[in-house]
Amino acid sequence: MMSVQHPWFKNVLHTEQHDLMKSDQPGFVFAASSGVISTRKIIKQLDLIQTEQSDYAQHMQAWVQQCITELAAHKNSNAVLVGGFPFNHDERPELLLAEASNTCLMPRQDDRRHLALFGQTIAASLLPSSEDYKHGVEAILNQIQTSTLKKAVLARAIELRPAQAVNVAQLFNNLLQDNSDGYTFALASNPAQQGWFVGASPELLVAKQNEQVFSHPVAGTLARHPDYHEDQKRAQQLLASVKDHQEHAMVIEAIADQLAPYCHQLQIPKQPSLIKTKTLWHLATPIHGLLKTADTHVLELVELLHPTPAVCGQPPQLARDLISSLEPFQRNLFTGAMGWSDAQGNGVWSVTIRCARVMNDLIRLYAGAGIVAASKPEAELAETAAKFRTMLDALGIEPEQLVYQ
Template identity: 40%
Template sequence: MSTAAHEVATHRTMDEPAHPAVGAATALLDDYRPDTRFLATPTRTLLAGGVRHEISPGDGPVARRVAAALARHPGSTVIGAIPFDPSAAPALVIPETLRSAPALTADPLIALPAASPPPGRWEIRPEPEPEVYARGVRSAVDRMWQGEFSKVVLARTLALTGRDPLDIPAMLQRLARRDPAGYTFALPTRPGRTLLGASPELLVSRRGNLLVSNPLAGSTPRSPDLAEDVRRAAALLQSAKDLHEHAVVVDAVHQGMALHCSTIEVPARPTLIRTAAMWHLSTTVTGVLKSPEVSALELACSLHPTPAVCGTPTALARSVIRETEPFDRGFFTGVVGWGNADGDGEWVVTIRCAEAEGRTLRLYAGAGVVSASEPGAETAETAAKFRTFLNAVGAEL
């Protein structure tokens, strides 16, 4: 392996990624171990080792605590995750070492396929059962027709238990190589537990005074048949239900970013983005920051949770989620990413994710429920979203 591919950058400035080289990004992917922290974005690939400082629970906003820690450690970077409930403990650290490379898509070796998952038997336990989830969707739709709220995102989980300890590095390889243009991550959230996933959704990024957000809402499963896949994509662009769901999210992001921007641009209509499993309606919102003191993490916390993962109005949607979902979301639909002392960073919505612990992998998937939602369709959408991880471990519903 070349020297460039193994370059170690201790507290490297995030605007200076390693020199592009064949194998540079995939070397970091290959070197990931469950006690390290891996994050790949469309701009860079990061592998963090050790813990120089941990952002512990405390009083005041987490962005303020992070800014104070970064100020005490000049030239450092924070990396990690924030839960769906912002009052819960984060999993954010300033690492001892940080290796940086260009994006995975810039490395030709990312095109090499990952090893197929070994044959194995999984015990799969849904929580809640699909029919119970569908009843929760129906109840939410009925309440919307009564005018209580306009949208809620309801999730369900699958607990997969295998006979052997989980091979997390192998799972990460399959996730990264299947969707290298997305946001792939794996990091410890507590001793013995790892959060990993491949999210398509950028909550907010900041580089200098330029802000970008890419809200996604409204989706449909991909098809292995090309003609059917194109038909589904075209239908999604014309779906009144999905366009309404998307508009609610874009409006919330627009309003949240506008508070901090001197100028802001929002396209009139969404476009499409695709992952290996799903088509999504997508809008890229860009803005120019008014004040350099506002960090990417502060912006992310001000936008979180968007209607794409919670609903609207936010407080009431949270209440409906607590009443309906029989589990704690934890880091699912939270925020994962990196930030530096200059205020730059990339923070991603934590979806298409799972938590690994021992022999068990807990998968999460949600669907946006609006008044036009059909319980069967929303249940099917969550099943399609589970495919990201089911394919990574060789399991089927």
């Protein structure tokens, strides 16, 4: 992972995560292997203009240009743009212009704590039901057989209604401990109405530092096993999976085709490698390029790449239309882009997966699976269940605690 730095990285704020995430105050924390950034002062919440265009790419282009203009207007204040872009153009980005700090999260003796949900019975709802999700997979498989569709990512959600509010700072800390090699984030642009959007993504959409650009796509997943030897077998099973390699290659090919015109050099390994989180094995490929011009803004690269086939499908518009017809909920920031950019055009943006919207009386968890010709409905359902474990483990929730309505 390339190190993306900003002048404010020279000044380190030493604090506890509980001081960064107040339940009633806007804020943003983003942790990567290169460091943790957090907002010290919110300059403004960006209210981006909704265009009359029906095409997502045109909306994204308009949003990015507004963001670049806002950053340029505050160039001398060391302001950064932080937050998230949504998956669908009919949802609003949640973006803040803020003063940010390189942040050192000071450890606590009780650093890993169970949240209030531990051990209690929790009312839960599936969106859609397991059977309806499998029917959705079958519908996509039918489209793959009868149209030009090659892949579509079908998502589902779990809604939890806890008896008491979750400590978002502790949830963030648990996620960070469990997923220290990824991108852990917490965002609240309007906490009173929208709560916090929290997650731990293993996937880098794009990072840019001067002329260097980096992406680390993830596609192809298998649940880990608590037994070491069985876990290693699963890793090798994923590495040998023709279906998962085909799905992964589709993502890499799309990103390479999009980045190539902007780069005079692009390094892409011929084969993916294995990466792991606490609960999952993934196929991943690190992509590194040298831009033709360092003036290319990281937000222009976000616009270029988002959404990748890893979270949407191929071809994109056909997949997007099918997703809209099958999913009984709005994805919101899920499968969007989450990160930060500075006025110099540098920044880091992750793919917004392994995440949840956390409100006082409602938590909505998201997970999706990429459906290709070789997919099996039961296996894709199991993959989404495995992906939910990232958030459920951080919340301290075991499956037997959930009472489905």
